[in-house]
Amino acid sequence: xxxxxxxxxxxxxxxxxxxxxxxxxxxxxxxxxxxxxxxxxxxxxxxxxxxxxxxxxxxxxxxxxxxxxxxxxxxxxxxxxxxxxxxxxxxxxxxxxxxxxxxxxxxxxxxxxxxxxxxxxxxxxxxxxxxxxxxxxxxxxxxxxxxxxxxxxxxxxxxxxxxxxxxxxxxxxxxxxxxxxxxxxxxxxxxxxxxxxxxxxxxxxxxxxxxxxxxxxxxxxxxxxxxxxxxxxxxxxxxxxxxxxxxxxxxxxx
Amino acid sequence: xxxxxxxxxxxxxxxxxxxxxxxxxxxxxxxxxxxxxxxxxxxxxxxxxxxxxxxxxxxxxxxxxxxxxxxxxxxxxxxxxxxxxxxxxxxxxxxxxxxxxxxxxxxxxxxxxxxxxxxxxxxxxxxxxxxxxxxxxxxxxxxxxxxxxxxxxxxxxxxxxxxxxxxxxxxxxxxxxxxxxxxxxxxxxxxxxxxxxxxxxxxxxxxxxxxxxxxxxxxxxxxxxxxxxxxxxxxxxxxxxxxxxxxxxxxxxx
Numbered sequence: 140x141x142x143x144x145x146x147x148x149x150x151x152x153x154x155x156x157x158x159x160x161x162x163x164x165x166x167x168x169x170x171x172x173x174x175x176x177x178x179x180x181x182x183x184x185x186x187x188x189x190x191x192x193x194x195x196x197x198x199x200x201x202x203x204x205x206x207x208x209x210x211x212x213x214x215x216x217x218x219x220x221x222x223x224x225x226x227x228x229x230x231x232x233x234x235x236x237x238x239x240x241x242x243x244x245x246x247x248x249x250x251x252x253x254x255x256x257x258x259x260x261x262x263x264x265x266x267x268x269x270x271x272x273x274x275x276x277x278x279x280x281x282x283x284x285x286x287x288x289x290x291x292x293x294x295x296x297x298x299x300x301x302x303x304x305x306x307x308x309x310x311x312x313x314x315x316x317x318x319x320x321x322x323x324x325x326x327x328x329x330x331x332x333x334x335x336x337x338x339x340x341x342x343x344x345x346x347x348x349x350x351x352x353x354x355x356x357x358x359x360x361x362x363x364x365x366x367x368x369x370x371x372x373x374x375x376x377x378x379x380x381x382x383x384x385x386x387x388x389x390x391x392x393x
Numbered sequence: 394x395x396x397x398x399x400x401x402x403x404x405x406x407x408x409x410x411x412x413x414x415x416x417x418x419x420x421x422x423x424x425x426x427x428x429x430x431x432x433x434x435x436x437x438x439x440x441x442x443x444x445x446x447x448x449x450x451x452x453x454x455x456x457x458x459x460x461x462x463x464x465x466x467x468x469x470x471x472x473x474x475x476x477x478x479x480x481x482x483x484x485x486x487x488x489x490x491x492x493x494x495x496x497x498x499x500x501x502x503x504x505x506x507x508x509x510x511x512x513x514x515x516x517x518x519x520x521x522x523x524x525x526x527x528x529x530x531x532x533x534x535x536x537x538x539x540x541x542x543x544x545x546x547x548x549x550x551x552x553x554x555x556x557x558x559x560x561x562x563x564x565x566x567x568x569x570x571x572x573x574x575x576x577x578x579x580x581x582x583x584x585x586x587x588x589x590x591x592x593x594x595x596x597x598x599x600x601x602x603x604x605x606x607x608x609x610x611x612x613x614x615x616x617x618x619x620x621x622x623x624x625x626x627x628x629x630x631x632x633x634x635x636x637x638x639x640x641x642x643x644x645x646x647x
Contacts, residue, residue, distance in 0.1 A: 197481040199647045221483040231474035235407045247399035248482035293476060 141208070142300050142331035143196065148205035150191050150355075165191035167355040169205070173333060173348075175299075178326050179333040180342035183352035184381055189335035190228070191234040192352070193304050196333075205220050209299060221250055224293035228305035231287035233279040237289055238269050242295060249296035259295060267291045283314050290321065291393060301325055301335035305342050319345055343373045353381040400492025408462060408500035416454045416501075420508040423450040424515055432518075437449070440521035447512040448607055451505055453536045456566070459501045459538045463545040464558040466493050467642070476647055487639045494546055494635060498539050505535065525616045526614055533606040533620075538625035540599045541566060543634035550641040568598035599630055 150165035166188045167182075173179045175290050181189045194200040195207045198215050208212040210222050232241055242260045251259055258341055264273045267287040272280065277288060293301060307315045322345045325332050336342050351359040359380045366373040383389075413511060427446040431439045467490070470476040509531055515525070544565060548558040568575070572595045580592035603626045609615050 194647070197477075199477060199480060201646065217483050217485055219483075220481060223481075225478075225481045227477050229474075229475070233403065233407065233473075233475050233478050235410050236403060240403070240406070244399055244403050245478070245482060247483050248396055248479065250395060250483060253395070289478075 140175050140211075140343060141172045142175045142177070142210055143171070143179075143333060144206070144208040145169045145171045145192070145195075146206040146208075147172070148192075148195065148202045148207055150188075150195060150200060151203045164355045165200075166195070166202075169355075169357050171350060171357055171360070173331065175331050176326070176329050177347045178322060178332045178345055179334075180346040180349040181333065181352060182339065182342055182349055182377060183335070184337070184383065185350040188355040189352055190304055191355070193302055193333070195226075196302060197223070212304070220343055221296065222295065222299045224298035224301045226289045226293040226301075226303050226306060230282075230289035232277050232288060232292070233278065233287060235277050237274050238264060238280070238284075239273040241288060242273075242291055245292040246295050251296055258283045263291045263295050283310065286310065286314065290318075298330070300331045300333070303332070303333055305337070307336060307338055315341065339374050339377055343367075349373070351377055396447045396482075396572055397495070398493045400479070400484070400489055401496040403464075404493050404496025405500050408497060410501070416504040417507040417511070420454055421511060423454075424511060425448075428466050428515060440516060440519040440599055443512075443516060443519060444521060445607070446507075447516070448533065448534070451508045451531070452537065454508065455501055455505050455534060455538045456541055458504060459497065459542040460559060460562050460566075462497050462501065463494070464549040464555045464562065466497055466546060466549065467556055468553070469551055471647060474647075478619045480647065484574045490635065490638055490642055494542060497508070497580075498535075498542050500547050501538055501542070503534055505538070506529065529614070529620055530606045532624055533604040536623055537599075537601060537604040539627050540601075540604075540630045540634075543631035544599060547634040547638045547641075550638050550645075565598045566601075568594060569601040572600040573602060576615060600626070603627075 148165060148169040149167050152163045152165055154161050154163070155295065169188075169192065175342060181192060183189045188275050191200065191347070195202055196209055196214050198217070198220065201215065209219050212219040233244075236244065237258060242264060243256055246256045246260055261270070261273070264270050267290055269284060269287055272284060278300075279287065280288065290306075305316075306318050306322075310318065319341060322332055322334065326345075346363065350357050351361075361373070361376060366376075424443075424447060424631045427443055427450075431446075438581065467476070470479070480486065509527070513527060516522070516527075541562065545558060545562040548561045548565075549555065550607065552558045552561065575591045575595035575598075579588045581589045582591065603623045606615065606620075606623075
């Protein structure tokens with residue numbers, strides 16, 4: 140059964156400035172099914188459409204064309220969000236709150252029964268290693284601690300589907316390893332995981348399948364057996380599939 | 394209901410941690426200045442002047458606070474992207490707006506209560522004690538504050554610029570004090586265009602005549618029916634502004 144389905148999805152951004160309308164294609168004709176229990180990686184350069192695809196799944200954007208479904212419901216259906224955990228590329232948290240208050244807020248928003256909230260919050264903060272810092276304000280947290288707090292809010296309600304937007308970008312090697320362990324743990328619990336990344340080596344270690352996006356189009360889908368045990372296979376496929384659309388040329392030292 | 398109360402609680406906490414004490418401190422200075430000035434007056438004049446000065450200061454400080462807080466209420470969360478994490482939980486956008494609005498009005502109301510306690514304390518020292526009439530006047534200030542808060546929130550979503558929203562809010566606040574004059578001018582106007590424009594403005598701008606309890610201060614106090622209509626007007630005007638805000642907010646992408 141599908142956890143995620145994109146059916147011929149396009150997203151065009153229209154911006155108007157002084158009466159002049161400009162259009163940018165975020166996604167173009169995306170068809171993609173992700174199965175329940177699968178770990179799927181979205182690979183692509185900056186501006187390739189990875190974050191657009193994720194925002195469409197989370198209802199932050201509306202598709203210009205096509206249908207987006209998560210867990211059998213339309214992505215715009217607010218109710219389905221109770222079964223999804225999402226962590227964006229940076230920890231966009233309200234820094235006036237403490238770690239505990241922040242997680243209490245997301246637990247309540249995720250409709251966890253009031254009586255269970257305190258126990259779940261303390262348990263989750265312990266799990267992500269913030270047990271001792273739970274009463275500090277987020278403004279006092281380091282970047283790594285904020286990232287953990289962001290992961291905690293994505294997992295507090297035990298979601299069926301976890302969506303992580305660039306979860307390893309900017310993290311130190313130890314934190315990257317911890318994210319990898321987390322993704323594999325989620326997989327072992329039967330969760331579906333979708334994450335986007337630039338980092339080919341991370342993607343090839345944890346994914347069952349990957350999709351390569353370039354210029355808003357899904358240009359290639361690969362299964363694990365196409366790269367497992369074949370050094371550089373994924374990197375070679377990626378380099379062959381993507382085209383720079385940001386107008387930047389390659390580095391040439393001749 | 395759980396989501397509205399969760400958004401309400403964090404909004405309230407955020408305001409209290411940031412700004413609420415400033416309004417009370419400012420009011421303390423106004424009262425101190427007022428007390429020094431009135432100490433030179435005759436005994437019967439002192440209490441009357443302090444009463445007028447204090448209520449006018451509470452109203453002005455509350456209105457400035459609510460306009461400042463509501464015009465940035467959503468825009469700041471969009472800018473910091475904290476809104477990503479809220480709206481990717483099962484939260485209806487209408488619930489989010491309502492929780493944010495109510496949390497802000499509650500924070501301003503707490504500031505009002507602190508100011509009122511200081512004011513009543515000083516008035517008691519000067520021999521004035523009419524708590525029921527004082528509470529009625531305060532309830533009218535709260536009604537006015539809620540109306541201005543809802544209007545500022547609507548303007549911030551319609552104009553997407555804090556400065557423009559604030560300028561329009563101040564403009565409509567001024568118009569709101571001249572609703573009957575505008576209708577009078579419309580009746581007398583020979584120009585159909587001017588008549589339509591004046592009638593439209595007089596209906597779009599809030600009619601603050603409903604909340605001018607202080608106008609009756611030194612006459613017979615208006616009855617419970619007058620106060621009830623003030624409450625109904627505040628609720629209806631705020632609800633209309635919030636309904637329009639939800640319409641605008643539903644179309645937004647983040």
